[in-house]
Structure formats: structure tokens, C-alpha cells
Amino acid sequence: MKNIYLIDVTNRDGVQTSRILLSKLAKTMLNLYLDEMGIFQSEIGFPTLRHEVNYINANLELAKEGVFKNIRLEGWCRAIPEDIELTFKNCPDIKHLNISISTSDIMLKGKFRSRKTWDDIVNSMVEALRLAKSLGAETVGVNAEDASRTDIDRLIEFTFAAKENGADRFRYCDTLGADDPITIYQRIKKIAEAIKFPIEMHCHNDLGMAEAVSVAGAQGAIESGVDAYINTTINGYGERAGNCDLVSTILALKYSHGFGEKVHMEERVDLKKSWKIARYASYAFGIPIPIAQVGVGANAFAHESGIHADGALKDRRNYELYDPEDVGRGEPELLQTGRIITTGEYGGLRGFRHVYDDLGIHFHDDREARKILELVQYANLHTQKPLTDDELRFIAEYPKIVSKVLTVTRKFK
Ligand SMILES: [Zn+2]
Secondary structure (H helix, E strand, O other), rough: OOOOEEEEHHHHHOOOOOOOOOOHHHHHHHHHHHHHHOEEEEEEEEOOOOHHHHHHHHHHHHHOOOOOOOOEEEEEEEHHHHHHHHHHHHHOOEEEEEEEEEOOOOHHHHOOOOOHHHHHHHHHHHHHHHHHHHOOOOOOEEEEEHHOOOOOHHHHHHHHHHOOOOOOEEEEEEEOOOOOOOHHHHEEEEHHHHHHEEEEEEEEEEEEEEEEEHHHHHHHHOOOOOEEEEEEEEOOOOOOOEOOOOOHHHHHOOOOOOOHHHOOOOOOHHHHHHHHHHHHHHHHOOOOOOOOOOOOOOOOOOOOOOOHHHHHHHHHHHHOOOOOHHHOOOOOOOOOOOOOOOOOOOOOHHHHHHHHHHHHOOOOOOHHHHHHHHHHHHHHHOOOOOOOOHHHHHHHHHHHHHHHHHOOOOOOO
């Protein structure tokens, strides 16, 4: 049976979203947490965007040093040769790319103002794809933006051209969140049966069905004998009404009647890391987790009404599909309510050493401690929220990488 793999796009689709922001240090932490969770690939950002370059190269260095265990780090750019050139100029070590171009008639007319014909679209994609491979890309996913509003025969032609020219996957983008589970299942099946090529689902939540259409599309792919990939974001952060939520997707694949035993999700995926990653993303983005959020919301395992509480107390299976522990919940949280010493933007050596002593990290001498303290100050200047224990550990362990992550250089005239 074919597999379902998860590609998280929080660090690309999530961060490009209006009115929500993430620091480069937090993006790096998310890549580390996604790796720890066993996610197949992280779309880490935009190699053509100047302020992303140091962060991306620093993360690629971490990968080279073996700090990431398994996750693939992938960059996103447009499927035009100029973007591919710039990507490899900025980030020569990048190995995985997803390249994107609009394919729907409505976007050809509305975005390109009919300056591009359908053949221009296919040719641009092919040219960009071949260039990316020739410059060292090991894998390239080819994205059809607005695939859900694109004529199916055209999508088949596009996917065929991608496969013929060395692509590794086709990304079906339900850019406007317009698909429903039945339609996407049928469309993905048609493409998969025609081309026999792995397909990524990239679905948005404008109709409240992002997870439903993603898993239905994936089912269409695996039933047709090809691997399926689902694009997710942590807590569903993404353009407009958001993307397909990571934790909900794993839960749906594991526990829904239609999937459960019947599909193979990549085995590395560790659902128990859900609580940690969802809470960190919420903290780092500065967006509270909704009370009814799947798996990680405050009410996901709460029972009060007479019949429900009685039933849950008799046997939790009466009202729960899975346990809080399955998503990594249930640990009591110890909050410091008395005196606390913190370190950060305006911290000094004494407090800094106290904090790190508590984390079990000790420095050889004052010189070394001062160096890390300065980095902590700058990291905190950069995140503008109290640094977490994991962030402090990461800074002390990889100071060179962190200083790169924190550095943005650009001279404005
Ligand atoms: Zn998107």
C-alpha cells in the first residue's frame, strides 16, 4: 500500500499571511520541532527573499551538521527561471524546492492579463524545473496554483510535463479552498491514474473543509497506486481562513472510520508532540489556540453537561475518540508563581548565569558566558517575547548558527 507523507508549510504559507508574524529564531525552532515530530518535510521559506537568506542558510547548515534527524528542508519560489537562478545564488546548498505557477484560466486572464498563454505556463514550469535540477536540486515539487479551478485535462498535461522533465511530485493547490471532499477525490484519482505520479494536497479552509478535502484527495491518490503528500500548517495558520491543520490531519488519518487501519501514514509521525508544537506556535505567533481546537484546544477533553460528564466518568470512550496523552497532553504544568529570574534583552551576567544553571548549562568562564549573554540579548531583541527554555538551550548550543539566524544585512540608499 502507498504512503501518506506530511509536508508542513507553516514557515512559508503560515508566515506570509496577513497580520501574523514569526521571528527567524521561531521559524528555526518550528523546523526543529517538526523534525522531532517526524514530519517528512518543512517548507522553510522563500530563498529569493533577501531577509530570509541568512535564516535559510543557517538552517541548511544545521541540516549538514546532522542537527535535523530526518526532515527535509525545502524552499518555495515561482516556477520561473529567474527565481531559480536567484534561489541558488542566495542559497547554494538548498536541495529541495517547490516551484509554483498559476494554472487556472481565471488566473491566466486575471493575474497575467492574458500575456501568458497556456503553453507559456507549461514551458516556464519545465524550464524552471530543468534549471533547478541542473543547479543541484535533489527533489522538486511542481505546484499548480489554483489547481482546483483548472481544467482537469490541462492539469494532466501539466503533471505529465513535470514528470517527463524530472519533477518528483505534483502539488495540487486548492488555493481558494473551493474543493469539496468528493470532487477532490475524483479529480486527484483522475490525475493519479493518468500519470502514476506522487501528488501533494495543498488545501485552504475558506469553506471550512481544509482537512476533509486534504485527506479525501490523499485517499484518491493512494487508491490509484501513488504516494500522497498532505500540506499542513501548525494550528491551521495560513492565508485568509487558514490551511489544513497539522494535528487535525494526523488525528483524521489515525482515528477516522474511513482511514484508521486502511491507510499508511508515515510511521515516524509522533502525535504525542502535538501539544508542544501547537503551544509553541501559538506563543511564537502570539495567537491564542481556540477553545474548541481539535486535539489541543482547552475544551478538547472537557466534559460538564450532565449526560456527557456521567458518560465520560463511566467510560471515557463514551465521549472521547482518543486520549489527551495521545496528543501529548496530561502533564501537570508547573508555573513559577513566586520569585523568578529571567534573562533577555536587558539582562546581565549574574541573572543570565542563574537561568542557565537552572537549565543545567554551565559556562567555562565569564568570557564565554558574556558571549552567549550578548546573543541572548539580541535573540530577545529579535523575538520581542520572553525566550523559552528550548530557545535558551538552542542559543547556547549553536551560537554561530543563531547569530546567523539573527543577522539581516541590507543597505538602503
Ligand atoms: Zn497556500
